[in-house]
Amino acid sequence: MKKHSIILLLTCMVSFPLLAQKNLEQVLMDIESNNKTLQAQLQSLEARKLAFKSDIRLYNPNIEYDFLKGQPFSVGNQTDILVNQAFDFPTAYSRKKELASGQSTQAELDFLSGRQGILLEAKQTMFSLIYRYKLQQQIEERKAATEKLLQDFEKKLSTGDGNILDVNKAKLQLIEINKDYQLNTAQINQLLQHLSGLNGGLDISFTATHYPDELSLPRFEELFEEMKSLDPMWRFYELESSTAKKQVEVMKAMALPKLEAGYRYQGILGATFQGFHVGTTIPLWENKYRVRQKEAELSFAGLQRVDYQNDxxxxxxxxxxxxxxxxxxxxxxxxxxxxxxxxxxxxxxLVLGHISTIEYFMESNYFYMAYTNYLQTENEYYQVMAELLRFRL
Structure with missing residues (x-):
């Protein structure tokens, strides 16, 4: 391998073309639009928000009609009509509205957390692809250099200046390189298939061979405060305690008497009677343990919030x-x-004969192993950074 090839590889490590950065961001945008899980979760979000709203509506109105035929016929028939509307104690509706608002916000935060998880998976998959592309470039250069050496050894052998041992060593080295090439190619194909799966099954082209510009992360304390303000699940669990408290308030309001009002008509013996209908339902048994249940859930929500924040x-x-x-x-x-x-x-x-063929391959393999370890470290670095900045997605 020539000197300029090594310099080119190392230059690629620390530079990042703007085109590649746009490519990565564009892929994330495409996946956000096409991902089937996100589409399903978005529909589920709308359904959950509608369900929360349905809990604050009035009960269905009730209409009753009775026709009673009299015996003997001389007493006539009786007709009763009742139209009434039942409703909870008035304070319950304001409590339910506040609860529904908090639950809807929590549902949105849950969706945002799921969205971040999918985008993080896509981003890390692309980082893995970048690593594999860079590794493939190294393997291809090794492959080309070894093939040239093999040709030189075979040419020398044909002219009587070489020996079969050098030829065999080069062939064995080429077999190992070809194996690495095939394995790495398979990994690239699998990662591209996974990326297409995240893109809703649509083929996606991602060929960037460089990572995004390195970001200078803030100090840990600053990063922690930023995470607290942006992490959807952090806000989710903070709202969980507030929502649980509102559920307690709703249950207490539901323990108050239900009311009903309406219109009643009665016709009997040629006379008619009509007027207002009022009634009440006293909840003696229906909500006996509901308030205590919600209070226990409130305590659990508080502990869950602390546990999540510590974690x-x-x-x-x-x-x-x-x-x-x-x-x-x-x-x-x-x-x-x-x-x-x-x-x-x-x-x-090697050309000057200062080292043997076996020494050449041992030393070159050592260098390439170190370079591969560098690529692995670089990939781990960007993978960890992606996790640390997940809440910015």
Whole structure:
């Protein structure tokens, strides 16, 4: 491999064309529009919001008609008509309206969290593809260099200047490289298929070979405060306590008497009677344990909120520490690899006969292994950063 090839690879590590960045963002936009899970969740969101609204409506009006035929016929017939409307105690409706509003907001936050999860999965899949594309570029260059060496060894063997051992070593090395090439190609195809699945089954083209521009993450405390303000589930669990409290208030309001009012008509013995109808239902048994149940749920919601917040804090702390370690290791790799020219030196040493073929392949494999480890570290770095910034999606 020539010196300029190594320099080109290392330059690609730290640069990012604007076109590739737009490509990544465009893919995320396409997936957000085409993802079937998101489409289903959006329909479910609308259904849930309508269900919450339905709980604050009045009961259906009641109409009764009775026709009673008299015996003997001389007493005449009796006709009764009743039209009435039942409703809860007036304070219950304001409580229900507040509860429905809170539940709708929670449903929206739940949807946003699911959306972020799918977009994060898509973003990490694209980062994995970038890693595989970069690895494929390295394997192809190794493959081309080894094929050239094999041709040179075979040519020397045909003229009597070479030996069969060098030819066999080059063939074995080429077999290993071809195996890595096929495995990496299969991984690329699987990742592209997964990306298409996230895109609603529609084929999607993503060929970027560079990561987005590196973002300078704020200090942990600042990032934690940003997460608290943007994470949908953080707000979801904060609202959960408020919603549970409103449910207690609704149950207490529902424990008050229900009322009904309407119009009654009665016709009997040639006379008619008509006027207002009023009534009440006293809830002695129906809601006996409902208030206590909602109070228990309120206590549970408070504990659940604290548990989630603690979990998110320590999760973010662990990920942030992992990010810092990966950033340090990645910088060390870049500094060392940026100054190396191992392959060029090995090519020259092999031509001059200063090293054997087996030494050449051992040293070149060591360099490529280090470069592959660098690519893996780089990918882990961006994967962790994507997780840390999930709430910005």
């Amino acid at each position: 998110r804090y320590y999760w973010l702390k662990q990920k942030y520490e992992q990010y810092e370690k990966l950033a340090s290791t990645l910088q060390e790799y870049r500094e060392v690899l940026g100054t190396l020219n191992s392959i060029a030196y090995l090519d020259k040493a």
